[in-house]
Amino acid sequence: MIALLRRDLALAVRAGGGFGLGLAFFLIVVVLVPFGVGPETPLLTAIAPGVLWLGALLACLLSLDRILALDWEDGSLDLMATSPLPLEGVVTIKALAHWVTTGLPLVLAAPVLGVLLNLPGPGYPWLTLSLALGTPALSVLGTFGAALTVGLKRGGLLLSLLVLPLYVPTLIFGAEVARRGAAGLDPMTPLLMLAGITCGTIALLPFASAAVLRMNLR
Amino acid sequence: MIALLRRDLALAVRAGGGFGLGLAFFLIVVVLVPFGVGPETPLLTAIAPGVLWLGALLACLLSLDRILALDWEDGSLDLMATSPLPLEGVVTIKALAHWVTTGLPLVLAAPVLGVLLNLPGPGYPWLTLSLALGTPALSVLGTFGAALTVGLKRGGLLLSLLVLPLYVPTLIFGAEVARRGAAGLDPMTPLLMLAGITCGTIALLPFASAAVLRMNLR
Amino acid sequence: MLVKASDLAIARGGVPVLEGLSFALGAGEALILRGPNGAGKTTLLRTVAGLQPALSGTLEVAEESVAYAAHADGLKSMLTVTENLSFWASVFGQSSIEAALDRFNLRSLADRQAGTLSAGQKRRLGLARLLVTGRPLWVLDEPTVSLDTASVQLFAAAVRAHLAGGGAALIATHIDLGLEARVLDVTSHKAVHRDIPGGFEEAFL
Amino acid sequence: MLVKASDLAIARGGVPVLEGLSFALGAGEALILRGPNGAGKTTLLRTVAGLQPALSGTLEVAEESVAYAAHADGLKSMLTVTENLSFWASVFGQSSIEAALDRFNLRSLADRQAGTLSAGQKRRLGLARLLVTGRPLWVLDEPTVSLDTASVQLFAAAVRAHLAGGGAALIATHIDLGLEARVLDVTSHKAVHRDIPGGFEEAFL
Amino acid sequence: MSLWEYANPKKFLALSGKVLPWVSGLALACLVIGLVWGFFFTPEDYRQGATVKIIYLHVPAALMAINSWLMMLVASLIWIVRRHHVSALAAKAAAPVGMVMTVIALVTGAIWGQPMWGTWWAWDPRLTSFLILFLFYLGYMALWDAIENPDTAADLTSILCLVGSVFAVLSRYAVLFWNQGLHQGASLSMDAEENVADVFWYPLLVCMAGFVLLFLALVLLRTRTEIRARRIKAILARERAA
Numbered sequence A, B: 001m002i003a004l005l006r007r008d009l010a011l012a013v014r015a016g017g018g019f020g021l022g023l024a025f026f027l028i029v030v031v032l033v034p035f036g037v038g039p040e041t042p043l044l045t046a047i048a049p050g051v052l053w054l055g056a057l058l059a060c061l062l063s064l065d066r067i068l069a070l071d072w073e074d075g076s077l078d079l080m081a082t083s084p085l086p087l088e089g090v091v092t093i094k095a096l097a098h099w100v101t102t103g104l105p106l107v108l109a110a111p112v113l114g115v116l117l118n119l120p121g122p123g124y125p126w127l128t129l130s131l132a133l134g135t136p137a138l139s140v141l142g143t144f145g146a147a148l149t150v151g152l153k154r155g156g157l158l159l160s161l162l163v164l165p166l167y168v169p170t171l172i173f174g175a176e177v178a179r180r181g182a183a184g185l186d187p188m189t190p191l192l193m194l195a196g197i198t199c200g201t202i203a204l205l206p207f208a209s210a211a212v213l214r215m216n217l218r
Numbered sequence C, D: 001m002l003v004k005a006s007d008l009a010i011a012r013g014g015v016p017v018l019e020g021l022s023f024a025l026g027a028g029e030a031l032i033l034r035g036p037n038g039a040g041k042t043t044l045l046r047t048v049a050g051l052q053p054a055l056s057g058t059l060e061v062a063e064e065s066v067a068y069a070a071h072a073d074g075l076k077s078m079l080t081v082t083e084n085l086s087f088w089a090s091v092f093g094q095s096s097i098e099a100a101l102d103r104f105n106l107r108s109l110a111d112r113q114a115g116t117l118s119a120g121q122k123r124r125l126g127l128a129r130l131l132v133t134g135r136p137l138w139v140l141d142e143p144t145v146s147l148d149t150a151s152v153q154l155f156a157a158a159v160r161a162h163l164a165g166g167g168a169a170l171i172a173t174h175i176d177l178g179l180e181a182r183v184l185d186v187t188s189h190k191a192v193h194r195d196i197p198g199g200f201e202e203a204f205l
Numbered sequence E: 001m002s003l004w005e006y007a008n009p010k011k012f013l014a015l016s017g018k019v020l021p022w023v024s025g026l027a028l029a030c031l032v033i034g035l036v037w038g039f040f041f042t043p044e045d046y047r048q049g050a051t052v053k054i055i056y057l058h059v060p061a062a063l064m065a066i067n068s069w070l071m072m073l074v075a076s077l078i079w080i081v082r083r084h085h086v087s088a089l090a091a092k093a094a095a096p097v098g099m100v101m102t103v104i105a106l107v108t109g110a111i112w113g114q115p116m117w118g119t120w121w122a123w124d125p126r127l128t129s130f131l132i133l134f135l136f137y138l139g140y141m142a143l144w145d146a147i148e149n150p151d152t153a154a155d156l157t158s159i160l161c162l163v164g165s166v167f168a169v170l171s172r173y174a175v176l177f178w179n180q181g182l183h184q185g186a187s188l189s190m191d192a193e194e195n196v197a198d199v200f201w202y203p204l205l206v207c208m209a210g211f212v213l214l215f216l217a218l219v220l221l222r223t224r225t226e227i228r229a230r231r232i233k234a235i236l237a238r239e240r241a242a
């Protein structure tokens, strides 16, 4: 298991994908927003928490198809299924590796990008906290979607279509935490919901992902 | 050439990718925005043109790696390079096929999605016009990016990173047309700029794409 | 007994391809599968490896005993030869990859990225993976594709050593490997009973 | 003369692999390339096909004459056998694919999706593509991989017919195809002059 | 044996062939009666005017949009547990019908919203959850479409349906939390106080019955088509292999 995690991280770094690019995409989305909606500061401030969460979500989404597709194409997945690793473990590790290479950098970078969108002062800790709590759920859900679409040639867009509605609750609660935090309101309720969703998905979804993957390998 | 276009369209339809999914992604981005930024109608109205343009851009972006990567992986690109088709023609057709399967449906769907974001009435024709003029440029630029990254394993995110800065002028002028149109101002100047960009890219970029592709095949 | 199949029927894409297969492999034995293209050899090997269920009949495979090598080698082109092997070694709980490197003559390529190997060199690396699994039953699908004659010899020697060490091998191939082994020609087992229960279209006929 | 190479040197990934190659192929001639794994056969074929430049020496290939078949077959798994062939036929300006279907015994698979073919059936389809190019010079990289013996015969017959019709073929292979053709063993041409002008590190040495 | 006998495609075809005309006929009758009654023989609402009549399409469609997802969920569970092909195909057949119902609810709602709320669309929780439901339908159908092996497709889509149902419910609560909107609450409770006036209520009931029957008829019809398609495929495969 550790070997798998290490390999996935090594591949992420080596393949030139990994850390840098998820971040770069996040940065670019955040930068493009003012071009799209215009540069008025109050408007940007109002939408800042939402845009940051959306950007994180899209950056996550864009790298989902790397989670399993490469291993499928070169046959590694077949070989892993016949190895002593349980598939539940494989998908969990894959989700973890995805989070470390995509979610974690976003959590760390979000406060910096918040400045670009004039996020109000009290929002920063809440934004970071909500992303730290929410992005693992995004990775786990994404792995489920990746397992569903793994047999299909370049299921990239199908994957997005399947995964995005699943992202809705996480996005709503996450953005709500950041929004309330930025507005100085009490963000406890959505924060708890967010934590609940994350724990629930982490506890249960790997089983669904493994089952689905087993069917796809058949 | 026609055969290539026909094949690409057939593949887009058959692979379950094509028409439907680009649209679906566009829809989803537009739907997610209110979850991120909150449901207040005036706020949504203010950012509607920008969000629609951004959504179209991201939907385009997500399918870029289909343009050339599949043909690269299964060796078709090598074979095409040794065929009588000029590579300039190949990349032009590829861009055209991408536009027909992604850009065109977006143009047609944008007004419907405008309703979701409470786009003001006078904005609709301008939004459609700006997308119709701008999305071909997105496809051509995307093909260039795809040609640049084709050799690299799953260059998906790298591709986004390379292409997004190239998209900035198109996005700025396109969103400006839609914004001015929605606000009842005169959108002529950005419209002309947009048309200029599109014509320029269509006329010149295929040569760059073909050259880059030739190097990548080497 | 490492594998034991009796009256096995298998299907691919919902269509029965082979039926009435019976064979058994114990320690030190090898079985070579032959049959024309499209006969169903790959399908049979995938079934034995546990990747797909059998249609009918019984198939007993010893727990955790299979090392499967498919057409695709499962190599990561961005990792070096050593890294690729070490990864699989630790997945299968083994520690040393030295023997595998030596046996398949990969020592001089050890630090090359797998993506820059030639077709035959990649295949050698894929076969070396078998040695680091420590599993007794090798299930091999056309293992010698793109190998030159010297490498085919290397491979045959590796299989012989594996058998001598109490292993077994089930090999689908079109060429002569120079191994002393039983041969099972699947041609005569072509599925004719289209109504084998369990075929997923069966319910609709 | 369809190809003429004299004192050719080629490199892969910036490293010279073969040098001093001289050969020529006219109508009706075939040349078989042999050499151990990693010798540089694939590199040479890619050079002849015009996909990469030679390092030094001269290589003359008749304009628009090459039909290249690499390891990968360039098949679209979502399209049927017929659609795949028709596409390539129209790219190369040919109209009929019937002869190709018949010659490689693909008639019964004509409406199958390419993705559901077995390894050998895919390869047969990849080879059938050569017939619809209408090009005189076939440049083939291990064309018989995963073919059974009957299909190898089919392939050899197709090559013979092509040669008889005034074509030429340059074939890298590890097995005996049963063709009457000259053989070029590249082993003896291994590049030793690491400073062949044109290697991309050369400027730094 | 009992009820499960009809999970055999052939038995199902035979039985459904007999039932289908009746169901379709009843559906047609109910719809005609309900809609004509509702459109032409009820008074106009004192506040909403004639626009209120759209309720006869809107509410039944909304009802069936949800129920059809429920039916898919049940059918998926049956497939996962007992592996009856008909249930998998019934789930597949219900998806487009449910999606169309969702679209009808959304579109009639939007048409209604224009005079009522002065906007075609508002991010009201109920509207929003329908939009999300629409997305789930879309994803479900796209997945069916993308997979070639029908058994694998049935397996994967039923798991998607399970997971999707959980997340659809979650989204509903999330959306409610996010925005307490304009749309009125459930007024279909048995509690007469909360119900709409009886004059509107009876034709609405008939319409709802009509939509339920229409849904049944369509699903039966589409399931039969799917079964026949599979049959053709099976026969072709057999001929090709022979």
Ligand code: HEM
Binding pocket: E055, E058, E059, E062, E063, E105, E106, E107, E108, E109, E110, E111, E112, E113, E114, E116, E117, E126, E127, E128, E130, E131, E183, E184, E185, E186, E187, E188
């Ligand atoms: C586009 C969006 C809309 C959607 C998706 C939608 C959805 C629904 C649903 C699901 C129901 C059934 C409620 C239940 O059975 O508990 C319903 C009922 C109803 N809707 Fe809408 N609605 C939409 C727009 C509107 C608009 C604009 C109005 C305008 C006033 C409206 C008025 C009603 C009324 C009066 C009912 C019946 C009351 C009831 O039985 O609950 N809806 N709608």
Ligand SMILES: Nc1ncnc2c1ncn2[C@@H]1O[C@H](COP(=O)(O)OP(=O)(O)OP(=O)(O)O)[C@@H](O)[C@H]1O
Binding pocket: C012, C013, C014, C015, C017, C035, C036, C037, C038, C039, C040, C041, C042, C043, C044, D115, D116, D117, D118, D119, D120, D121, D146
């Ligand atoms: N995904 C699929 N769907 C439907 N049929 C398939 C699929 N894959 C393979 N087949 C068919 O099943 C049969 C058995 O295929 P299999 O790959 O097992 O053959 P094989 O004996 O390994 O052949 P080869 O020697 O060419 O590798 C073939 O006729 C093939 O066309």
Ligand SMILES: Nc1ncnc2c1ncn2[C@@H]1O[C@H](COP(=O)(O)OP(=O)(O)OP(=O)(O)O)[C@@H](O)[C@H]1O
Binding pocket: C115, C116, C117, C118, C119, C120, C121, C146, D012, D013, D014, D015, D017, D035, D036, D037, D038, D039, D040, D041, D042, D043, D044
């Ligand atoms: N992308 C690359 N970068 C660096 N070196 C490479 C690359 N690809 C191949 N090589 C090396 O170049 C040499 C020639 O490779 P080539 O593929 O031409 O061999 P080959 O004769 O076709 O071998 P095989 O019979 O195994 O296919 C090999 O030693 C190989 O390791």
Ligand SMILES: [Mg+2]
Binding pocket: C041, C042, C043, C141, D118, D119, D120
């Ligand atoms: Mg095979």
Ligand SMILES: [Mg+2]
Binding pocket: C118, C119, C120, D041, D042, D043, D141
């Ligand atoms: Mg080679």
